[in-house]
Amino acid sequence: xxxxxxxxxxxxxxxxxxxxxxxxxxxxxxxxxxxxxxxxxxxxxxxxxxxxxxxxxxxxxxxxxxxxxxxxxxxxxxxxxxxxxxxxxxxxxxxxxxxxxxxxxxxxxxxxxxxxxxxxxxxxxxxxxxxxxxxxxxxxxxxxxxxxxxxxxxxxxxxxxxxxxxxxxxxxxxx
Numbered sequence: 001x002x003x004x005x006x007x008x009x010x011x012x013x014x015x016x017x018x019x020x021x022x023x024x025x026x027x028x029x030x031x032x033x034x035x036x037x038x039x040x041x042x043x044x045x046x047x048x049x050x051x052x053x054x055x056x057x058x059x060x061x062x063x064x065x066x067x068x069x070x071x072x073x074x075x076x077x078x079x080x081x082x083x084x085x086x087x088x089x090x091x092x093x094x095x096x097x098x099x100x101x102x103x104x105x106x107x108x109x110x111x112x113x114x115x116x117x118x119x120x121x122x123x124x125x126x127x128x129x130x131x132x133x134x135x136x137x138x139x140x141x142x143x144x145x146x147x148x149x150x151x152x153x154x155x156x157x158x159x160x161x162x163x164x165x166x167x168x169x170x171x172x173x174x175x
Contacts, residue, residue, distance in 0.1 A: 003038055003047060003086035004103065006030045012077035013065045019077050021055075021064045021085060030087060031055035031064040038086040039068075047086050098151070104159055110135050110147070112173075113156065113165040119173065122164065125149070133164070137173075145173055 007021040007030075021031060030037075032055045038047035051069035058065055071077055102125045110119045110133070123144060124134035131149040136142055147153060147166060156165035 002089040003040075004089050004091070005040075005084050006037075006087055007064065007085045009080045009083045009085065010063070011081060012074045015074050016067075017071040017073050017077045018065050018067050019071070019080060020058075020061075021066055022062070023064055028057060028064075030085075031057075031066055038088070039080070040084040040086055041080075042082045047084075100157060100159070105133070105157070105164075108157075108159075108162050108164050110164045110166060113167050119166065120145070147172065 004025075006025040006027075007023045009019050010022050011020040012018070013020045023031065031052070034052055034054060037050055037052050039050045040047040053067040053069050055064050055066040057063075068080075071080065105122050105125055108122045110122060111117065112119055118138055120135040120137040122133050123136045126132040126134055126146065132146040133149050133154070134144050135147055136144050147168065153168060153172075154164060154166050156163075158164070
């Protein structure tokens with residue numbers, strides 16, 4: 001079974017074993033709805049099952065505060081700093097038309113639509129007002145360029161063919 005990372009534990013919260021988690025998912029219910037999750041400790045290869053008891057979003061911090069069953073004090077919470085929170089990759093929510101899972105975009109080839117020239121490959125997706133595709137260019141320097149992930153600039157995402165076509169405004173690719 002494979003897993004998807006949904007967040008990383010960055011700190012303890014308070015004295016009662018709560019944890020601060022930096023999210024890596026667009027689905028807040030993964031931190032708010034009780035149930036089974038998986039924990040991957042640094043330098044480990046096999047995740048362990050845990051039970052999420054509760055969770056809430058911290059406005060202004062961009063973090064969730066969660067409670068895991070069996071973690072009752074600050075020391076136990078601190079011991080989990082740096083761990084990844086996971087869900088099985090079979091637990092991928094259904095998406096609306098035009099929505100994509102970040103993991104599906106990574107590694108896709110990016111082409112300029114008019115010329116069909118290969119620009120590079122998607123190396124990351126950066127959350128912003130509109131997400132940004134970080135594309136590693138196919139130049140000897142291998143520089144990266146950020147491309148706003150909006151339909152006007154990225155009209156074609158073909159997961160089956162593992163390609164994206166872009167219509168960049170003047171100057172976007174000039175780095």
